[in-house]
Amino acid sequence: MREEGLLSLCMIVKNEENWLTRCLESIKDVVDEIIIVDTGSTDRTKEIALDYGAVVFDYEWNDNFADARNFGLEQAKGEWILWLDADEEIERKDREHIRDVLSHPECYFGRMKVVNYYGTFPVSYDRSHLMNQYRLFRNDPQLRFDGAIHEQLEIEKLNLTSESVVVLPVTLHHYGYLEEAIAEKGKKERNMLLLEKALEAEDHDPWLDYHYASELYRHERMNEAFERVNVSIGSFLKSQKKPPSLLYKLKYTILMALGSYEGGWPSIDLAIKLYPDYVDLHFYKGIILMSMKKLPEAIETFEYCLELGEDHASYLTMVGAGSFMAWYYIGTCYELMEDLPKAEEAYRTALELSDSMEQAREALQKLSASTSAPEN
Incomplete structure (x- = not known):
């Protein structure tokens, strides 16, 4: 049963002993409960979670990240949900502002700035990408994650207004794209397998083509990545939807990597118009x-x-x-x-x-x- 004024942290984990302490230490004093869904850890992950007072649920992995996240949401008692990954941490000086959403009765979502680091340790802000993301939301059974991989909240189902979203003065550090983290978790191979499986569906979401293009890019299969991101753009246009900005960023990132500068001219002006x-x-x-x-x-x-x-x-x-x-x-x-x-x-x-x-x-x-x- 949902309890007003409570904030639940929901996470899914597997073999995160090298990251989980940092994450939970950054948020332990802000949330009212910690829900951990473990999909098969064989290291000290569950022990660490229990040390921080988390309620840990074992979950049989079915190659679907959204299903695992949604299982965790079903266990949460809080009026509000904060979702994190183990390779993330909240900026310590900002963390008290997370609870600001509780004082916005008309609000449905809280967004925060996510700093996605790339390269290698030690991290540097100058080697990162920034983006505001929806990380807090009301505990509503109608709102769930969708997507076997690179799962997203089904926000489009809701009729949002400007009052529905508050941007919080909170920074979240994400280390999952650092070379060490990618190699440690075997992300490249895992993601490729899951994406190829999901792409077998005839009417798959064009976001999958984008994510597949991103993985091809990380595998340095540039020509294939370029073809696939164009497939994604075409699918959005075919469905009479404006292709998201991420697609154009990836398209021209790939062209830069290929050294195909003439191939980006003058088409980039069309993307800039959007x-x-x-x-x-x-x-x-x-x-x-x-x-x-x-x-x-x-x-x-x-x-x-x-x-x-x-x-x-x-x-x-x-x-x-x-x-x-x-x-x-x-x-x-x-x-x-x-x-x-x-x-x-x-x-x-x-x-x-x-x-x-x-x-x-x-x-x-x-x-x-x-x-x-x-x-x-």
Whole structure:
């Protein structure tokens, strides 16, 4: 039975002993109950969960993440649900704000900023993507997860208004895309198998094609990834739906990886018309223009990235696209134009914004070496 004023944390786990303590330590004093659905751990995961006062349920894994999550929701007693993964943690200074949703009687969802780190440890904010996500919601039997993999809340079933959602001043750190985490959990192989199984359905959700394209990209099967993301875009258009911005981000990320800059021109302008304030798309456009030697136009585009900034968390935004990375490419353009003073200024600005940006540091060192070299 649901109890008003209570907040339940719901998680599904398997062999998460290396991550679970960090996660639960970050949230233990904020939630009223912890519901852990274990899908077959053989390490200390369940023992750790019990140490934090969690109620642990064993669940027979059936290759369906949504089913496991929904089983956990059915056990929750709280009026509100917070869902996390074991490889995540709440920013400690923000965590008390999670309960702010309880004081919004008209609210149905709480969103928070998720920082998705990539690369390797130690983590750096400068190597991450940002996006606001729905992580808190009312405990309503009508609201459930859908999807065997990359499951999502069935939000479209609800008639939401601006009063239905509150954006909380809370940051969530997600480490699951770090190379160590992917290798440790065998995510690539597992995800490919689950996606290929789900794609066998004739009328499958076009989101599955997107997620399959993402996995192909991670496997460096770039041509296949490009074909599949276009299938996803086409499926959304066929159903008379606007393709989500994530699809275009992935499409042009793949083209960049392929070095197929001409293949992205001028089609990227069509994507920008759909999402004119998406800084990542403008950033990719700048790289395309630079590769085509349209250097003044590229500089103008990167300067527009700086105007847009990175405070657009409704999109999956790469940290740096509207700041230090844009400055670095402005410097590259000026260097190609042989305007070395402006190139140096841009590289220095990039380093001021991100001291860890080795590309700018190396470019600046090479520039200094070339300008100080004695003439023959």
